[in-house]
Amino acid sequence: xxxxxxxxxxxxxxxxxxxxxxxxxxxxxxxxxxxxxxxxxxxxxxxxxxxxxxxxxxxxxxxxxxxxxxxxxxxxxxxxxxxxxxxxxxxxxxxxxxxxxxxxxxxxxxxxxxxxxxxxxxxxxxxxxxxxxxxxxxxxxxxxxxxxxxxxxxxxxxxxxxxxxxxxxxxxxxxxxxxxxxxxxxxxxxxxxxxxxxxxxxxxxxxxxxxxxxxxxxxxxxxxxxxxxxxxxxxxxxxxxxxxxxxxxxxxxxxxxxxxxxxxxxxxxxxxxxxxxxxxxxxxxxxxxxxxxxxxxxxxxxxxxxxxxxxxxxxxx
Amino acid sequence: xxxxxxxxxxxxxxxxxxxxxxxxxxxxxxxxxxxxxxxxxxxxxxxxxxxxxxxxxxxxxxxxxxxxxxxxxxxxxxxxxxx
Numbered sequence: 515x516x517x518x519x520x521x522x523x524x525x526x527x528x529x530x531x532x533x534x535x536x537x538x539x540x541x542x543x544x545x546x547x548x549x550x551x552x553x554x555x556x557x558x559x560x561x562x563x564x565x566x567x568x569x570x571x572x573x574x575x576x577x578x579x580x581x582x583x584x585x586x587x588x589x590x591x592x593x594x595x596x597x598x599x600x601x602x603x604x605x606x607x608x609x610x611x612x613x614x615x616x617x618x619x620x621x622x623x624x625x626x627x628x629x630x631x632x633x634x635x636x637x638x639x640x641x642x643x644x645x646x647x648x649x650x651x652x653x654x655x656x657x658x659x660x661x662x663x664x665x666x667x668x669x670x671x672x673x674x675x676x677x678x679x680x681x682x683x684x685x686x687x688x689x690x691x692x693x694x695x696x697x698x699x700x701x702x703x704x705x706x707x708x709x710x711x712x713x714x715x716x717x718x719x720x721x722x723x724x725x726x727x728x729x730x731x732x733x734x735x736x737x738x739x740x741x742x743x744x745x746x747x748x749x750x751x752x753x754x755x756x757x758x759x760x761x762x763x764x765x766x767x768x769x770x771x772x773x774x775x776x777x778x779x780x781x782x783x784x785x786x787x788x789x790x791x792x793x794x795x796x797x798x799x800x801x802x803x804x805x806x807x808x809x810x811x812x813x814x815x816x817x818x819x820x821x822x823x824x825x826x827x828x829x830x831x
Numbered sequence: 832x833x834x835x836x837x838x839x840x841x842x843x844x845x846x847x848x849x850x851x852x853x854x855x856x857x858x859x860x861x862x863x864x865x866x867x868x869x870x871x872x873x874x875x876x877x878x879x880x881x882x883x884x885x886x887x888x889x890x891x892x893x894x895x896x897x898x899x900x901x902x903x904x905x906x907x908x909x910x911x912x913x914x
Contacts, residue, residue, distance in 0.1 A: 548879045549875060551878040552875045555878060555888070556874045556877070716867055717867045719869050720863060720867050720870075720872075723869040723870045723871070759893070762893070
């Protein structure tokens with residue numbers, strides 16, 4: 515922990531209206547009946563958002579605009595970080611972070627992308643934003659973290675046997691020592707041996723599957739300890755929406771109760787790349803489930819393989 | 832279904848899940864160490880058998896320790912049959 519804390523000033527999320535079910539995706543993704551049952555019964559997926567008529571910027575901008583439009587001055591935003599898991603989200607020649615900066619009218623912001631942590635990129639971007647703001651020194655300076663991407667090909671839509679990728683976006687306004695939710699800790703661990711991600715091969719994937727729950731649990735326990743807390747102090751674990759089975763195994767390894775693990779958005783949205791934990795925060799806040807003074811643990815894994823966990827306290831209003 | 836018959840049924844379902852011929856399996860065959868199955872392949876096997884053998888799995892009660900080997904898998908299926 516450092517003396518100055520990152521604070522999460524506001525978080526917003528957006529998803530296209532069009533819904534598809536797992537069964538709808540069976541034919542286009544070549545899922546046989548056993549695989550459909552694997553996703554629906556064991557992995558707990560039901561439906562997800564996907565709209566081929568909505569382009570990348572139509573998907574990403576609405577969440578960001580919810581935050582930017584509420585700012586007293588856009589000039590306070592010094593940094594725009596676009597976190598995305600798919601390396602190439604737009605055709606060659608288009609720099610999405612710069613397009614977002616222009617569309618949002620953030621003329622004073624330096625804009626760039628963060629991608630290397632894949633689906634754990636959202637929290638990495640928050641951490642980077644905090645470091646930039648600490649260096650900046652202006653107490654009124656803000657950074658905007660934006661996430662969201664299209665599942666535009668079958669290869670992107672399906673992580674074999676593990677996840678079906680949905681479309682949604684999120685945005686998070688970051689400050690240092692601001693009035694928002696203070697981030698008490700951030701822990702990340704990358705296993706370079708599994709950098710091939712979805713192209714690991716069966717044997718290596720099986721090996722990773724064996725060690726995943728314990729390693730992920732260790733990263734989350736360390737984040738909680740670094741925050742000066744114990745697991746009993748955590749009101750809710752706010753996870754990424756990869757699938758139910760992975761989380762059942764992980765919380766068992768961690769010794770964390772199922773009833774304090776927020777899994778309700780898995781059947782609603784499925785896994786939306788780097789946006790999940792921010793989407794879940796937004797849903798929980800809208801449902802009045804974030805308690806003022808409560809401590810929360812956000813956790814995600816990026817293929818490749820990066821484990822990330824962040825503890826924050828909800829200040830509330 | 833007796834245990835010997837169960838081994839044959841698992842072997843046949845495994846071929847379907849892996850979409851390839853599987854070498855002869857016995858109760859001692861270990862899914863991870865011998866067949867290099869990952870956990871999701873084992874769950875897919877469970878789904879394939881659920882339909883074929885006719886039992887119902889409660890996903891909240893699934894424990895991967897039950898799927899170390901063909902023998903532990905059959906023990907699990909036998910427990911399902913008796914509940």
